[in-house]
Amino acid sequence: MTKRQLKLGLVPTGVGGPGESNRWLDTDIPVDASVNVDWYIDVVRQAEAAKFDLVFIVDTQFITANSPPHYLNRLEPLTLLSALAVATKHIGLVATLTTSYNDPFNLARRFASLDLISKGRAGWNVVTSGDAGTAGNFSQPEHFDYDTRYRRAVEFLDVARGLWSSWEEGALVRDRATGQFLDPDRLHRLDHRGEFFQVVGPLNLQRSPQGEPVIFQAGDSDQGRDLGATIADAIFTHAATIEQGQAFYADLKGRAVRQGRDPDEIIILPGFFVTVGDTDAQAKDIESHYRQLDQSFDQALAEFGRPFGWHDFRQYDPDVPFPVEALEYAKNSFYTQAKKVTDVAIEQGLTLRQAVERARAGRGSPFVGSAETVANDIQRWFEGRALDGLNVHLGHPSQFKRFVEGVVPILQARGLFRTDYEAETLRGNLGLPIPASRHQQAPARRDAA
Template identity: 50%
Template sequence: MTKKIVRQLKFGAILAGVGSDHSQWRDPELPSNASIDINWYIRNARLAEDAKFDLVFIIDSPYITPDTAPHFLNRLEPLTLLSALAVSTSKIGLVATLTTTYWEPYNVARLFASLDNISHGRAGWNVVTTGLEGASRNYGHDKHLDHAVRYRRALEFVEVVKGLWDSYEDDAFPADKSAGVFLDKTRQHALNHKGEFLSVAGPLALSRSKQGQPVIFQAGDSNDGRDLGARIAEATFAGVEDFDSARSYYTDLKQRAVALGRDPEQITVLPGINPIIAETDEKAQAIAASREGLQTFEQKLTQLGRAFNYHDFSQYDPDAPFPDVSGLTLNSYKGHAERILRGVSEKKLTLRQAADRYGSWRLSFVGSPETIANEIERWFVGGAADGFNIRVTIPGDFALFRERVIPILQQRGLFRKEYESDTLRGHLGLPVPENIWTKSRREKGPIKSDIPSEASESVPA
């Protein structure tokens, strides 16, 4: 008799050091150098692993200004960081953000495949296209690629990286010492990709890990972003504001996946939240209000402007109607910016009201442990999320979530008490992808290359 698989919550820990807003770094329990202290990351990754989290998540961005939030001003490079966590943990997944716009596929494939091998199958790549135009000048370009072009490039980029990850079939290295055969040359494959944006020969000089390939995450919320997520994502870091917008995103993304012939259950949707927990709802609300008060109006304006490519909102009358900046959404964080504009229009907000509403991380689940657990269950059961990415900065907040909320969810049968796998794919219920060359040979035999080359082969269609 086949065992019925019971759907359970998935949790990621966003290790955000001194914080991605302008107030959290001031907490007396938080080290001021948390964002560059590898011991802080190791300690919190181990705490998340002890609590049976699915993964830790490292956010990143290739451009800053003097007014950027503290964590982004001074932080470790994600792949280097996660390599240290890989040898300091044993089960928890390790997910890093890396842009397709300003890297090359061979480098990305090699970095993530190395992390996947170091961690024995726990790596994940959060695919982003970079929303900030200023990043272009850090990579020798005068102009940021247009939004639609970035997403076309991203799709091709991911396909190339996945092709490189399959350079070796799983039985490519017999390492027969008596026969003197280290490599079965028929199991090594050059990619020889030539596309609209990229030309990559391969092969990648690294074999697959026990999970086959790193898990693909994605975080875009524009129409192009959702299309890309429906095509490539195995998990998404959803940018949502409330239950209704989360359920709308969840339904839309999975419907797009179905239209492409994908199994919607193979995409795990994880909104990011910032739980604020206390013994009672009233005490938690008071804590939330006090933290909100630590951020100045100017800081909120800066954070609001980030969605519009760091547009300077200080030039406008704060108590006048929100200015017309619709043209600024076209090539920045398009989905986020357009979501702000919709909210401003629907609620007829002034600039001051918009800064208060959108100038800080607002998706905070606030209340007692029971209230937080109830809200998480409501979203999970109500078709708004498959789990959540929990922002980890203030030590006390993370401790209360692990020690008070997680046990309630475990008692309700909504979250694991022990790991059943030691790979990220295993945690998320994802299959190990079959090597494309093995699959091609199994289904129809080897195919010849379309590209003249002495030892080349082309990726099966």
């Protein structure tokens, strides 16, 4: 059996994602980092040199003036990843795109194009969109409700995978001697008619070296977990403690088994900020310094409304009990996250100020310390089945450099992380099988190293 090894992803959020309103003040970051392709190429090449599995580009399509700086002004993911594909050779290229505000044929073609451009390194983080305001940017009167969003997502992905199966191996003959370009018996229409979509097919693009893009998913509700266990090759999540990580890990793997899937073929990748210092004490000081510097209370209060459908909490006195009625505004937004915030506020009798401060403190990481300490903790989580790998948020560049130069070599020396890429494709490096076309009479295969 192949030895289980840690997986690493990079999450670059340019001038500052949630909770980092002031990160752009760091002089190590270009003030236009979120739209600067040269900056992305530089940081992704650093990750590739360290043998990271993937870079993950997050995205939404709705903003307010209170959105994080990176969200206000950033490049469209597939356009960006196509540029990164020709500037790199091995690292996987993963992007968030929504099933609520796209069409399956168009999205399947765009991802298949990235997969071919990158020679089999594309991945799709399937989301249903939590920002309810997105509806207004797509000529819709209101956002889909939870159940509709998830039913649509399941059908959307089924259509996309059906389109990626349009071509059997050998369909493109390309024989100049005979003049035959195509074997028409190996090209298949889809003829899908469902609740949300009617798609004829076939897709006008051949399959990539990894068959089809790797499917990622993130969602913590019951519907989200069921969707991930059903459709995903890998899961993006969050965990504040090893116990939370182990509980999520066991739950997702168990749901996958109940779906008839091999639990080792669904990879759990929580995201973390990692803080590394010369000593544990110095690392804690660095983390505290950045937490205070990167966002003030007033900025945090303005951003606090995002999971509540961007409800404006600044209208309330922050020193009175948390306004539980605000949960109503989260109905078609990030409801699971908003309900957790509300439930804790009720249980602990928090004021709005205390709830906001608790959210700020919750952005802390379990991976803070010297390089040795951080490596020890990552190993403990990995061997304790709290994760299969982690998505490292780039944050401040000096900290990413410390992680790459200090922590990664320790993980490599312990045999926990690769010293070179095993394969040419993202599926190969993640240890995932290559799915055959639905029309191919052959079992799934794996990418050879």
